[in-house]
Amino acid sequence: MSTNKDQKFLLTGNEASAEAAILAGCRYYYGYPITPQNEIMTHMSIRMPQVGGTFIQVESELAAIYMVYGSAAAGGRTMTSSSSPGISLKQEGISYLAGSELPCVIINMQRGGPGLGDISPAQSDYFQAVKGGGHGDYHTIVLAPSSVQEAADLVFDAFDLADCYTNPVMILGDAQLGQMMEPVIFDKKQKTDLSAKTWALTGARGRKRNIVKSFYPVKGELEVFNTKLQKKYREVEAEEVRYEEIDTQNADIVIVAYGTSARICREVLRDAKKKNLKIGMIRPITLWPFPSVIIGRVAERVQSMLTVEMSAGQMIEDVRLSVNGKCPVHFYGRTGGGIPSPKEILNKIIELSTIKEKVTCATS
Amino acid sequence: MEPTYKKPETLIDTPTHYCPGCGHGIVHRLIAEIIDELDIKEKTIGLAPVGCAVLAYNYLDIDMCEAAHGRPPAVATGIKRVHPDNVVFSYQGDGDLAAIGTAEIIHTANRGENITVIFVNNAVYGMTNGQMAPTTLLNQRTLTTPQGRDPIADGYPLRMCEILSIIDGSRFIARTSITSPKNINKAKEMIKKGFQTQIEKRGFSLIEVLSTCPVYWHMTPCESMKYIDDQMTKTFPLGIFKDWEIDN
Amino acid sequence: MTEKVILAGLGGQGMMLLGRLIAQAVMLEEKNVTFFPSYGTEVRGGTAYYHLIVSNEEIFSPVIEEADTLIMMNLPSYLKFKGFLKPNSSLFLNSSMIDKVDVPESVNIFRIPATEIANDLGNVVASNMVMLGAYNAVKNLISIPTFLSCLQNVLQGKKAPFFRVNKLAVERGIDFVNLSKK
Ligand SMILES: Cc1ncc(C[n+]2csc(CCOP(=O)(O)OP(=O)(O)O)c2C)c(N)n1
Numbered sequence: 001m002s003t004n005k006d007q008k009f010l011l012t013g014n015e016a017s018a019e020a021a022i023l024a025g026c027r028y029y030y031g032y033p034i035t036p037q038n039e040i041m042t043h044m045s046i047r048m049p050q051v052g053g054t055f056i057q058v059e060s061e062l063a064a065i066y067m068v069y070g071s072a073a074a075g076g077r078t079m080t081s082s083s084s085p086g087i088s089l090k091q092e093g094i095s096y097l098a099g100s101e102l103p104c105v106i107i108n109m110q111r112g113g114p115g116l117g118d119i120s121p122a123q124s125d126y127f128q129a130v131k132g133g134g135h136g137d138y139h140t141i142v143l144a145p146s147s148v149q150e151a152a153d154l155v156f157d158a159f160d161l162a163d164c165y166t167n168p169v170m171i172l173g174d175a176q177l178g179q180m181m182e183p184v185i186f187d188k189k190q191k192t193d194l195s196a197k198t199w200a201l202t203g204a205r206g207r208k209r210n211i212v213k214s215f216y217p218v219k220g221e222l223e224v225f226n227t228k229l230q231k232k233y234r235e236v237e238a239e240e241v242r243y244e245e246i247d248t249q250n251a252d253i254v255i256v257a258y259g260t261s262a263r264i265c266r267e268v269l270r271d272a273k274k275k276n277l278k279i280g281m282i283r284p285i286t287l288w289p290f291p292s293v294i295i296g297r298v299a300e301r302v303q304s305m306l307t308v309e310m311s312a313g314q315m316i317e318d319v320r321l322s323v324n325g326k327c328p329v330h331f332y333g334r335t336g337g338g339i340p341s342p343k344e345i346l347n348k349i350i351e352l353s354t355i356k357e358k359v360t361c362a363t364s
Numbered sequence: 365m366e367p368t369y370k371k372p373e374t375l376i377d378t379p380t381h382y383c384p385g386c387g388h389g390i391v392h393r394l395i396a397e398i399i400d401e402l403d404i405k406e407k408t409i410g411l412a413p414v415g416c417a418v419l420a421y422n423y424l425d426i427d428m429c430e431a432a433h434g435r436p437p438a439v440a441t442g443i444k445r446v447h448p449d450n451v452v453f454s455y456q457g458d459g460d461l462a463a464i465g466t467a468e469i470i471h472t473a474n475r476g477e478n479i480t481v482i483f484v485n486n487a488v489y490g491m492t493n494g495q496m497a498p499t500t501l502l503n504q505r506t507l508t509t510p511q512g513r514d515p516i517a518d519g520y521p522l523r524m525c526e527i528l529s530i531i532d533g534s535r536f537i538a539r540t541s542i543t544s545p546k547n548i549n550k551a552k553e554m555i556k557k558g559f560q561t562q563i564e565k566r567g568f569s570l571i572e573v574l575s576t577c578p579v580y581w582h583m584t585p586c587e588s589m590k591y592i593d594d595q596m597t598k599t600f601p602l603g604i605f606k607d608w609e610i611d612n
Numbered sequence: 613m614t615e616k617v618i619l620a621g622l623g624g625q626g627m628m629l630l631g632r633l634i635a636q637a638v639m640l641e642e643k644n645v646t647f648f649p650s651y652g653t654e655v656r657g658g659t660a661y662y663h664l665i666v667s668n669e670e671i672f673s674p675v676i677e678e679a680d681t682l683i684m685m686n687l688p689s690y691l692k693f694k695g696f697l698k699p700n701s702s703l704f705l706n707s708s709m710i711d712k713v714d715v716p717e718s719v720n721i722f723r724i725p726a727t728e729i730a731n732d733l734g735n736v737v738a739s740n741m742v743m744l745g746a747y748n749a750v751k752n753l754i755s756i757p758t759f760l761s762c763l764q765n766v767l768q769g770k771k772a773p774f775f776r777v778n779k780l781a782v783e784r785g786i787d788f789v790n791l792s793k794k
Contacts, residue, residue, distance in 0.1 A: 033492040
């Protein structure tokens, strides 16, 4: 693949993410096949040998995440990808990566669950992604693209964020995003002002030895470490929140949605305008750190908010925490591979706009 | 006139989801015939894997359970410990058994768990579009070995029968194929012996069946049968690798 | 302008290639495009279908609920998707494989014996290109030279000799519609 800036390619979200990783300098990829993200692996199996990188089809997701752990500890730009059941298997390793403060990128093209579920699009791994699916007090930074172009762009950012905060970064896509093809331009570059990985295991030549670990057996040490970790997370929350805000100025109802759901809601916004409904939208791009401040601020001036997800209602909990009672927060969702249609969502909005909630809310 | 060849009672009469020329259907039928012949339909519990055979319970009219990818031997262990007098078998592909589930199969064999494993080796990951499997032959092209399997990058084909036969806990280990009526009969004989090993409480049995995947081998069904005979059996020789009857 | 097309056929009838080539051609003409292929566990014998959306505006929802056009290569595909036709939409049928249809009167039906035409050209596999020719003769979505250059890019090396018959098939599809208009 030639990478002439401005050249447009027609790629699936999976292929675009994989190619972006290559261009962002990722040279170590480990994965285990699972639909609907197989094209990431296929692309890596072709591209890694071309750029002198490593591609290994591993015996399990569990082993794959620990290979990522190893390459990250050694200072490499490394990544793994999977879909929901495989991401569940990786959770232990993600906890260890966070506990050892290692940078890496993990892509989850979500499919329907629980269990083996099915292979259609879903957003039901939100809790797992943003609340720390493994054990311990940790966070992964979670980015949620909603187009093929953004899937490529966010991969560049993911590697930079991972290196900057020495923390695992997850890209939370879904089967729809992974499988669909759209034009994409690769015009981003890897950041050059990142500090050197002096902590990496390279052989203690001419320096003190480095140790990568998450074990703090001496009483009190683990608390000190956790305090430091939390300080880092507060910094991420202060610096890295990203979102898109559309037409919220005079809106009566504001939708909060991410990824594929957000795209569908954009269509709803267009349709609602034709019906003279005043609807706005906030699309979180970082799911952790969550755009709480803006959601809280907008909540003060709207009748109500509507969270739309391809799940039974997960992100809505964070929306409610952000809103903190300032307005009612409603939900529309589909589960098990169902994708909400613009019509369904519009009907929900029409239903909501007939209730004068803010008023009753204020008087009660 | 009494028909001489008919659908086994344990096989459900329904359209198949398997691709033309796929070997899973043949193996399903053999298992159904054996269950009928041993008259164990009402005490057999099967484990469907994650793989093309994930829907095996649509075809076998017995109690069946699904397991997470690679975990059927562990789930089978759990079932067998509750019901030691039932016949418990797992049905697994090469990715399931020899990649993600390698630890489970080795330790289940090592515990001498009294279950039977039917291991269908088609040298690729069928369900996920034909990636390399642990049993992919050297130089064989797959979705993730576009230049052919290279031992330096991808390792060598894993011979599970040979590995499992040196584990003290295993009792009956055999490799068969389905490329001709003769081989199919042989496969049936071996699978039946596996079930008998379990019924007589002799311990762990595993029968590997070399099987076809015409779609991801990019061959016709006939060519794939020939591929097993000419190529696969060079890496995976047919035969009995361990037999309690002989060892005794 | 927004055009929502569902293409469907038996796996192997070339709908994936056709959809991708159309998507590529409109992309080169600076239109927005989203192409969503079906993917599944049952590899052979099923219906393969593709959602293609082309627009001058930004494309939001990538899922088609009401189609402007259906291009249907065989009967199971037609049966599966006929419910997606909205009033005044167009239905392009491979009439070699679909005989009876029952859709609302407002739907414009184009019956193209694509398999027969491709067969006459000596390559059944080119039936997808016949459909493209016919579709574009009515809808004028893409420029045929751009499309053909995308096709040529795909048919490289060993496949290069097939370009000629595919190009012919596109032309026959165009002719078929133009002749029946007269
Ligand atoms: C934890 C987890 N990882 C990956 C998958 C995806 N997956 C489904 S089937 C399969 C491979 C099956 O290959 P094999 O065991 O050889 O059986 P076959 O399909 O060839 O019969 C994989 C990787 C999954 N379901 N769960």
